[in-house]
Amino acid sequence: MRNRILCTACLLLAVLLAAAVWLGGSRFVKELETTALMQQAVSGDTVLVTGQVYAREIKSDYQVLYLKHNSIKFRKQQLKESKFIVYDKSIQEVKTGNQITAEGNVRFYEEPRNPGNFNEKQYYEKQGIHACMWSESVIVTSGRVWKVRDGIFSFRQKWKAVLYDFMGEGQGALLCGIMLGDKADIDPAVKELYQMNGIGHILAISGLHLSIIGIGMYRLCRRLCGSYAAGGMCGILFLFAYILMTGISVSAVRAAVMFLFRIGADMAGRRYDTATALAAAACIVLLWRPLYLYDGGFWLSFGAVFGVAAVLPLFRKLPAQGLWASVSINLSILPVLLYYFYEYPLYSILLNLFVIPLMPALLLLGLAGSVAALVLPWPGEAALSLCRALLTFYEWLCRTAVELPAARIITGRPSAASVVCYYILLSALLLMWGRYKIRRNAGTRKKCIAKYMIITGITYAVALFILIPGTCGREGQLEVTMLDVGQGDGIYMKAPSGRTYLFDGGSSDVRQAGKYRIEPFLKYKGTGRIDYAFISHGDSDHMNAIREMIDRGPLGIPIGHLVLPREEVWDDSLTELAALARDNGIKVFIMEEGQHIQDGGLSLYCLHPGGAYRGEPGNAASMAVWVRYGRFDMLLTGDVEGEGEAALTAAVDEAKEAWRTDGFDGILEVLKVAHHGSKNSTSAEFLEATRPAYGLISAGRDNRYGHPHRDTAKRLEDIGCRLFCTPSDGAVTVWTDGSRMSISAFAEGAGP
Structure with missing residues (x-):
């Protein structure tokens, strides 16, 4: 770290931010503060909300309006609430940037009632949202429109309609989830099938999507313009527009920051440093949304990149790099998976060997098919038919894997001490493996490959032993x-x-x-x-x-x-x-x-x-x-x-x-x-x-x-x-x- 001053500074800042969130609570994190509405009202009380729409989602029989700068009338009091959600059954014509007024019964998000259940309160609290309501009618009180954001939303809806028209509702919804981040209409059984088999990450707009689309557009623009600066600016603008359209998630922000570092390095003629970019991204995410420190998606996103950056290089001279990339990522995120999801998809490494290499083809065919469908229907239909075939193949892989023995290992939630012990073990192995180099002659190469496979197998076995709680309850209880x-x-x-x-x-x-x-x-x-x-x-x-x-x-x-x-x-x-x-x-x-x-x-x-x-x-x-x-x-x-x-x-x-x-x-x-x-x-x-x-x-x-x-x-x-x-x-x-x-x-x- 001696020559990585920025990386060291970012790591120290990230640690300080994490400590402040963990120890400081509401004194440091404003999202944890009890708002005036939470103090005065209880779930079921009638309120009148006036606020500005900053995002919206269209469902089959209602729409979701995300409001900010809210003034809430409750029992002749005017209360301030930073963010609020209105579920509008009337599906009133509303645009992003409009100010609206709606009346209904307020509901505060709740903590889980059983161990292991979804924490609804924490999920929305991370976004600064504490309450919501259903409303039968919404009145637009100000016609101000955020033209860029609303235009992007309209474009997304038209793109979604094209995919539905050419691919049908089922697979059209699936491709919308993969390309546009709109998972609302995905068949719940198919979505769960993907998640259970460890390929649910393709349904979230992540670094995989942004690297394919962002880096691809950057390289294309750079070749067309013949300039790193022009290509970089085009790539950045395209990437930001895509993130605005698909939703600003943790993985998207992390990938965008790292993308900026990569383009900046090219434009400045410097070497791109993954560790520095990753540390800077962690700082930016924690400054933007401090409570994401407790989010499984945060740790999975950063853990996967850490696996590629720190663990994969140890295997770089081995054949089948796709396999070792999957192994490296799984070694890095295994405790996170068990801590937040309580199960491990045993065949996910093998499934991702097929799924990830085909993702660029799926995304590019989806993009090309969507554009072509607007001009010449038959080329668009041909490209989207190939997308249908790939999605059918993905589903077949999942349904086949789920029928295999031990398709998933339900482990329970490991203790924090077990997670710490695991990462100490992983760090020790990284240091040990780093001392060995693969020799070039074939005989030694085979021995080294065998050695790496044995060490990896032992690592998994020891890791599962450390992380998985006993199958029996408390002894004798x-x-x-x-x-x-x-x-x-x-x-x-x-x-x-x-x-x-x-x-x-x-x-x-x-x-x-x-x-x-x-x-x-x-x-x-x-x-x-x-x-x-x-x-x-x-x-x-x-x-x-x-x-x-x-x-x-x-x-x-x-x-x-x-x-x-x-x-x-x-x-x-x-x-x-x-x-x-x-x-x-x-x-x-x-x-x-x-x-x-x-x-x-x-x-x-x-x-x-x-x-x-x-x-x-x-x-x-x-x-x-x-x-x-x-x-x-x-x-x-x-x-x-x-x-x-x-x-x-x-x-x-x-x-x-x-x-x-x-x-x-x-x-x-x-x-x-x-x-x-x-x-x-x-x-x-x-x-x-x-x-x-x-x-x-x-x-x-x-x-x-x-x-x-x-x-x-x-x-x-x-x-x-x-x-x-x-x-x-x-x-x-x-x-x-x-x-x-x-x-x-x-x-x-x-x-x-």
């Missing part, structure tokens, strides 16, 4: 988490043996709770499979998420066995679920009263419904499971109530009496309160029989049923039961070694 799925139920259990259980899974107010609430949590915990999924009864808020997980196939978390109550209490929903499970190769078990599952020291007893129950299917027929581990006892009740609760009360009395000779201490540590705390469940007679120390209630926030009901909560409190409820506590986790127990709520910052 049972872990139970009541997930916040909204108005529904979902309870995850991990046995000391490592076997996993899911008791119910569904929601009536959270869309795709399986995909967005349950599966991210499972990945965070390193759970790549649910061994047993229990369904208490056929209500959708207890089973639609599990049905969704089955439907998602290889994209979701697989389920080994489906456990249902006895067939006499099945309704149509349970019958259909059982058929769906069997069609997907999932074994369906029936668990009746008196049967139990033994998993080492863990026992799961079915107490209800028994043969004596003659009631109707539904809530009263919910399967109730008593969990025993050492001296720890927990009762899972589904939605049992009425006649079913009376039968369960009798079964509990009988079981307690039978277990007294088996070390039962007479205490029920945890009760999953039935039917979300409904008034019609958890009667005084049932509580007298169970007398739980802790009660867990799963319900949606501000749900229309009033769950948990105050009468039920009072009955529980009157017997000394301490309540944990997902509306206030988020996910609630219980740990026990069979003699001692701890319990914590995620929303209190004490998540697992």
Whole structure:
């Protein structure tokens, strides 16, 4: 670094900025400050917003308007808010630069309710946005237009229409995502397929896109003009216009800064230094958006360039440079992938060997085809047909890879200490490899290649050992988490043996709770499979998420066995679920009263419904499971109530009496309160029989049923039961070694 003064200065500044963000919080980062609107209003309050449109997006049935310099009228007060989002259902004709007024119910972005779930608040906070609203009508109060930016937006919409016309909606949307950064209409299954296989980066405007388009245009202009300066200016203007059109992302800003350094070096007759450009880009991004320090995209973008700049040169004399480039990038970003996404696509290195070399062809054909389509349709259609073929090939690669064994390794989130240890190991290996040089004779070359492959393999093995948490839970401990799925139920259990259980899974107010609430949590915990999924009864808020997980196939978390109550209490929903499970190769078990599952020291007893129950299917027929581990006892009740609760009360009395000779201490540590705390469940007679120390209630926030009901909560409190409820506590986790127990709520910052 002695001869890299600018690089050293930028690195020091980047470290200082990172420390200021990490330690300073809201004292340094204005995006973390509590705004006046956040202090005065709550989600659901009606507000009148007046602000200037600085960006907009067109969706199929609404538009998104990004506002700045906002004045918000709330209860006769005028409050200032730097940025705000309005979702306009009327799709009013609005241009960038217009000032608009809109009325609606404000909604503040929220933190995740479960470990591993998407942090909506942090995502928008990074952009300085804290609130949004849906509006039925938007009024333009000032006709001022930012002509350049609005012209670029209009051009983008016309370009998008050309791609849709010639490629169809499905692949047209995919090419729009790749070329224009517009991912709104991409089939979610295809998008997830790309991400799962490690090629999702091609859907984000990144350094790969900008290097192909920006450097390509720069070289073309330089040859046409015969001047580095003229070519450089043309390349810079074109690149900036392209970034404005596609969106100003972290990777785009990083690539643009490095592009400027490269062109500047050419124009000044100096040597381009990647390290200096990368360090300067990091400083600029952190000055522009300090909170991107916590963004996975930031670390992936800079980590990939670091891999190419620092790791790849060690392999530069080896054949198959594309393979070693992919290896180098993966070595650099592996901890980032696991820390932010909790899984590793095993075949991504191989897939990128095909995907990345074809990207220049895809982008150039897309550009040429789009231009030609406006003049002569048949050449444009021919070029875009080739794009269709390439995209079909990409999808075929992904679908083939996802069917291979261990297509993805779900690791869970590694600890920060593990990540630090990994990078210390990587640095040591870089220093060690740097001491070796490949000799020119063929025999030695083969030995060196073999040596490099062995060292690389060992590095991956050691890295995964360091980063991947153990497959079992805490040694000798049972872990139970009541997930916040909204108005529904979902309870995850991990046995000391490592076997996993899911008791119910569904929601009536959270869309795709399986995909967005349950599966991210499972990945965070390193759970790549649910061994047993229990369904208490056929209500959708207890089973639609599990049905969704089955439907998602290889994209979701697989389920080994489906456990249902006895067939006499099945309704149509349970019958259909059982058929769906069997069609997907999932074994369906029936668990009746008196049967139990033994998993080492863990026992799961079915107490209800028994043969004596003659009631109707539904809530009263919910399967109730008593969990025993050492001296720890927990009762899972589904939605049992009425006649079913009376039968369960009798079964509990009988079981307690039978277990007294088996070390039962007479205490029920945890009760999953039935039917979300409904008034019609958890009667005084049932509580007298169970007398739980802790009660867990799963319900949606501000749900229309009033769950948990105050009468039920009072009955529980009157017997000394301490309540944990997902509306206030988020996910609630219980740990026990069979003699001692701890319990914590995620929303209190004490998540697992």
